[in-house]
Amino acid sequence: MSETPILAVSGLTKAFGGLTAVKDVDLVLNKGEILGVIGPNGAGKTTFFNVIAGSMPPTAGTVHFKGTDCTGMRSDRMARLGMTRTFQITSLFPALSVIENVRAATYRFTRTGWMGSLLRSGAWRDEEAGVDRAAMEALEFVDLAHRADVNAEALSYGEQRRLEIAIAIAAKPDLLLLDEPAAGMNPEEGQRLVGMIRGIRDTGISILLVEHHMRVVMGVCDRVAVIDHGIKIADGTPADVVNNPDVIRVYLGREAVNA
Amino acid sequence: MPSRILLPLVIVLALAAPFLTANTYFHHLMVLWMLFSLLALSLNVIIGYIGELSFGHAAFFGIGAYTAALIGMNFGLAGIPGLVLAAIVAGLFGFVIGYVSLRIVGPQFAILTLGFGSIIYTITNYWVDLTRGPMGISNIQPLGLWGEGGPALTGARGYYYLTLFLVIAFAYACHALLNSRTGRAFIATRENAPLAASLGIDVFRIKLLGFVVATAVAGVAGGVYAHYLTVITPDVMSLQYVAALIIMVIVGGRGTIAGPIIGALIYVALLEALRALGPLRLVIFAALLTASVIFLPGGIVSLWRRITGEDTRPREAAE
Numbered sequence: 001m002s003e004t005p006i007l008a009v010s011g012l013t014k015a016f017g018g019l020t021a022v023k024d025v026d027l028v029l030n031k032g033e034i035l036g037v038i039g040p041n042g043a044g045k046t047t048f049f050n051v052i053a054g055s056m057p058p059t060a061g062t063v064h065f066k067g068t069d070c071t072g073m074r075s076d077r078m079a080r081l082g083m084t085r086t087f088q089i090t091s092l093f094p095a096l097s098v099i100e101n102v103r104a105a106t107y108r109f110t111r112t113g114w115m116g117s118l119l120r121s122g123a124w125r126d127e128e129a130g131v132d133r134a135a136m137e138a139l140e141f142v143d144l145a146h147r148a149d150v151n152a153e154a155l156s157y158g159e160q161r162r163l164e165i166a167i168a169i170a171a172k173p174d175l176l177l178l179d180e181p182a183a184g185m186n187p188e189e190g191q192r193l194v195g196m197i198r199g200i201r202d203t204g205i206s207i208l209l210v211e212h213h214m215r216v217v218m219g220v221c222d223r224v225a226v227i228d229h230g231i232k233i234a235d236g237t238p239a240d241v242v243n244n245p246d247v248i249r250v251y252l253g254r255e256a257v258n259a
Numbered sequence: 260m261p262s263r264i265l266l267p268l269v270i271v272l273a274l275a276a277p278f279l280t281a282n283t284y285f286h287h288l289m290v291l292w293m294l295f296s297l298l299a300l301s302l303n304v305i306i307g308y309i310g311e312l313s314f315g316h317a318a319f320f321g322i323g324a325y326t327a328a329l330i331g332m333n334f335g336l337a338g339i340p341g342l343v344l345a346a347i348v349a350g351l352f353g354f355v356i357g358y359v360s361l362r363i364v365g366p367q368f369a370i371l372t373l374g375f376g377s378i379i380y381t382i383t384n385y386w387v388d389l390t391r392g393p394m395g396i397s398n399i400q401p402l403g404l405w406g407e408g409g410p411a412l413t414g415a416r417g418y419y420y421l422t423l424f425l426v427i428a429f430a431y432a433c434h435a436l437l438n439s440r441t442g443r444a445f446i447a448t449r450e451n452a453p454l455a456a457s458l459g460i461d462v463f464r465i466k467l468l469g470f471v472v473a474t475a476v477a478g479v480a481g482g483v484y485a486h487y488l489t490v491i492t493p494d495v496m497s498l499q500y501v502a503a504l505i506i507m508v509i510v511g512g513r514g515t516i517a518g519p520i521i522g523a524l525i526y527v528a529l530l531e532a533l534r535a536l537g538p539l540r541l542v543i544f545a546a547l548l549t550a551s552v553i554f555l556p557g558g559i560v561s562l563w564r565r566i567t568g569e570d571t572r573p574r575e576a577a578e
Contacts (some may be wrong), residue, residue, distance in 0.1 A: 076461045079457055091454045092453060104443045107459050114436050120435075167458070
């Protein structure tokens with residue numbers, strides 16, 4: 001491979017006491033790629049996700065992000081390096097307005113702090129204008145611009161999930177980790193999500209998606225990795241994976257696939 | 260729109276207020292109001308912005324008061340250097356206590372601050388060589404510019420303008436904070452710490468920053484208080500003041516700038532108006548706090564929003 005992959009996971013293992021939730025997983029995500037990680041319930045997807053995102057240190061193995069070793073790094077440091085995430089259970093700033101939610105996400109790339117604001121410096125003015133612009137752009141992208149001044153807790157469930165994505169992309173990451181973004185969505189909302197994820201990739205953001213909504217995964221991913229009992233059992237294009245006998249046995253065999 | 264006219268009007272009124280009466284006792288009450296406003300605004304950084312409850316704030320006020328008094332007494336620096344040192348010493352204590360306490364959050368943090376506050380209070384009471392113990396320190400010099408000699412601030416009116424200036428300056432600093440990246444990180448941390456961390460915010464550092472700023476400002480207030488009253492005793496660190504400050508912030512409206520100032524006004528005014536009731540006043544304050552939490556969780560300032568429909572918390576605060 002000529003280019004450094006955006007994310008390279010090797011030998012990743014996470015054990016909780018006697019239970020090994022993730023075992024010796026290797027995974028590479030190239031720049032501009034949308035990679036899906038699927039697996040049956042309890043397969044270790046979320047643990048895998050949390051270890052990469054910095055919420056918990058791995059037992060063994062390494063995580064390289066843009067060539068930098070960031071194994072076991074705290075999530076805020078990961079985020080400053082350019083990796084942001086969404087949460088499986090909707091996670092917002094509920095008491096703040098929609099636009100304030102997104103403004104908070106610009107922390108990563110802003111520089112002038114309290115002093116600039118105290119002195120009303122030119123740099124501060126420019127940066128605040130940039131923050132407002134970036135926040136509005138992110139809201140327009142998820143089609144929530146008309147709800148900018150509403151409190152986040154007043155949004156509908158679907159709107160809240162879109163706001164989460166707006167928050168994550170307003171941080172302008174290089175890699176976006178999506179933890180079951182389609183959870184609780186109806187098929188129509190799922191389709192909309194697929195379009196949105198493609199749109200995010202088109203802005204140059206690589207995406208790692210953990211999901212068990214098959215329609216979403218098959219519709220949007222360039223490549224899919226399958227995890228079962230903490231072990232990666234397949235890695236390939238959606239078409240390859242669907243036809244992989246192991247995958248059919250452990251996962252897809254249990255439900256009709258409609259890719 | 261009303262708040263645009265309101266703010267300059269309030270400042271003009273505040274500047275003119277001492278000349279409305281020659282009654283020095285009234286001036287004295289105004290100084291107390293401003294001192295409590297400064298303290299409540301600083302505590303508001305902890306309660307309102309980083310979203311933690313501190314029961315130790317009066318201790319930092321006391322540290323500032325004792326620092327300024329001792330510096331003035333032993334080194335003759337009863338002036339701006341003394342106030343700066345009061346801020347530094349209180350802020351250092353805040354840094355150390357925050358550094359060990361802020362790793363845990365919520366009720367446990369509140370209890371830790373209560374513990375540290377009590378320790379500082381007790382030490383002040385018993386370290387007689389340094390603090391003169393329960394007798395306190397008296398005959399503290401008035402506030403000079405650079406120490407002894409030269410012009411010194413005397414009289415309630417002078418102290419009123421000094422404290423008014425400090426309140427306006429710190430209120431502006433809070434306003435600027437909320438309109439900056441740092442302030443957004445404060446509020447994000449308060450609202451949802453895991454999400455804030457996922458956006459690159461170092462939650463612990465942000466909380467520590469807020470705590471140190473709050474304690475340093477409380478130290479300045481303590482320094483001014485010592486020079487103004489010329490007498491201090493360890494009682495300034497007692498639980499009574501801790502409770503009073505929390506009541507000011509919550510009854511006034513946490514997370515806002517006007518709220519703590521209004522809360523301080525209510526406290527000082529009620530303390531005077533109900534003087535005849537003696538210790539019963541504390542019961543009334545407790546009832547006020549309870550009623551506010553139940554009926555007006557946003558504090559008195561949230562009434563303004565209810566009446567005018569104007570959003571008083573543009574970027575500032577939530578409930």
